[in-house]
Amino acid sequence: MNPTLEEVYSLVLTQWPLVAGAYGLLWAGMVVYVGMALKRLGALSRQLEVLEAAVARRSGNE
Amino acid sequence: MKSLTTKAMIALVLGGVLTLGAFLGAFLWAGVPDFGFVRTAEQVDSVRYRGPFEQTIDEARYLGNYVGYRVEVVGDGGQTFRGELTSADEDSLTLETDSGAVTIVAPALESATVFGSEYGRPDWGQKIFYFHVPVAEISFIVFAFAAFYAVRFLMTRNREYDTKQRVSMEVTLVFVGLTMATGILWTKAAWGVWWDWEPRLTTYFILTLLVVAYFVLRNSVEDEERRAVYGAVFSILAFIDVPISFFITRLIPSNHPVIERGGLEGPMLISFIVAQIGMIALGYAIYQLRMGEVQLRDRIEQAKTLLER
Numbered sequence: 001m002n003p004t005l006e007e008v009y010s011l012v013l014t015q016w017p018l019v020a021g022a023y024g025l026l027w028a029g030m031v032v033y034v035g036m037a038l039k040r041l042g043a044l045s046r047q048l049e050v051l052e053a054a055v056a057r058r059s060g061n062e
Numbered sequence: 063m064k065s066l067t068t069k070a071m072i073a074l075v076l077g078g079v080l081t082l083g084a085f086l087g088a089f090l091w092a093g094v095p096d097f098g099f100v101r102t103a104e105q106v107d108s109v110r111y112r113g114p115f116e117q118t119i120d121e122a123r124y125l126g127n128y129v130g131y132r133v134e135v136v137g138d139g140g141q142t143f144r145g146e147l148t149s150a151d152e153d154s155l156t157l158e159t160d161s162g163a164v165t166i167v168a169p170a171l172e173s174a175t176v177f178g179s180e181y182g183r184p185d186w187g188q189k190i191f192y193f194h195v196p197v198a199e200i201s202f203i204v205f206a207f208a209a210f211y212a213v214r215f216l217m218t219r220n221r222e223y224d225t226k227q228r229v230s231m232e233v234t235l236v237f238v239g240l241t242m243a244t245g246i247l248w249t250k251a252a253w254g255v256w257w258d259w260e261p262r263l264t265t266y267f268i269l270t271l272l273v274v275a276y277f278v279l280r281n282s283v284e285d286e287e288r289r290a291v292y293g294a295v296f297s298i299l300a301f302i303d304v305p306i307s308f309f310i311t312r313l314i315p316s317n318h319p320v321i322e323r324g325g326l327e328g329p330m331l332i333s334f335i336v337a338q339i340g341m342i343a344l345g346y347a348i349y350q351l352r353m354g355e356v357q358l359r360d361r362i363e364q365a366k367t368l369l370e371r
């Protein structure tokens with residue numbers, strides 16, 4: 001690369017790691033939080049299904 | 063419960079699509095404003111090229127930044143030298159002229175005019191703003207909902223409002239954390255420092271501490287009724303900081319930028335608005351997901367109670 005052009009790029013691209021870091025944190029934060037919430041929701045739904053089936057069985061027996 | 067999850071999933075997909083669209087718009091469609099300039103000795107082919115520049119300097123030590131540039135030096139006797147600057151410090155400067163190297167001692171320098179090319183310096187850090195601002199706005203909006211539910215709880219003592227208030231505060235904490243993270247990186251990109259105790263940053267930092275303190279308070283009170291009342295009163299008091307933090311940049315001098323009407327146009331404005339709508343949808347989706355989780359836990363407790371009878 002032309003050394004002058006290289007100098008221009010080295011001066012103007014110094015902000016990129018910070019921009020990439022900001023978007024990385026933002027997306028990672030969102031995806032992890034929503035992913036964990038969905039995982040918990042799925043586990044709780046399965047637990048509720050088992051419990052409600054047990055309640056229904058007991059009601060049927062009585 | 064199912065309708066809650068359905069609403070959450072619709073909002074999540076909508077928010078995801080819109081924020082992705084805004085992200086692509088911000089990076090591939092919207093332009094990049096200039097933030098100062100870059101100077102070089104020779105001209106290179108660049109869309110950022112603004113034109114030639116010349117600057118007159120009267121002290122040798124300031125010429126140290128322009129080694130390699132073409133200069134025209136005027137000595138105190140009126141004689142003129144033109145050439146490429148090869149060295150400069152507080153004592154002397156050296157030029158490579160057509161007739162050979164010329165050294166001029168600092169006291170003999172009358173003035174030196176530097177010639178070069180100037181380029182706009184793209185403000186890439188501005189790209190952070192497309193999402194930093196919407197995330198900060200959602201933190202304020204969700205906090206307002208938390209304060210509203212806190213007032214409703216204190217008026218009615220209905221536990222449903224306490225739950226909505228607590229979940230709203232959790233969502234506020236998520237968005238406050240994301241605002242702080244993106245804000246610190248923007249501060250470093252724009253101001254060159256990680257933090258500055260200026261009005262907006264200081265009041266938002268206080269807001270962050272208040273949101274964290276809310277959860278510390280709730281977890282430190284065992285009695286459910288007192289926990290709900292203390293939490294409601296605290297969130298209403300803490301909410302006072304939201305309008306202060308929002309308006310402070312408009313009321314007292316602050317380094318923090320303020321979006322003004324007409325400040326953004328075309329692709330930048332559209333990407334920004336789409337990011338705002340997308341972030342509102344994501345905030346709503348997160349709130350509904352958490353509410354769905356709370357309601358599931360309640361139903362599990364009810365089912366367990368029925369089985370234990």
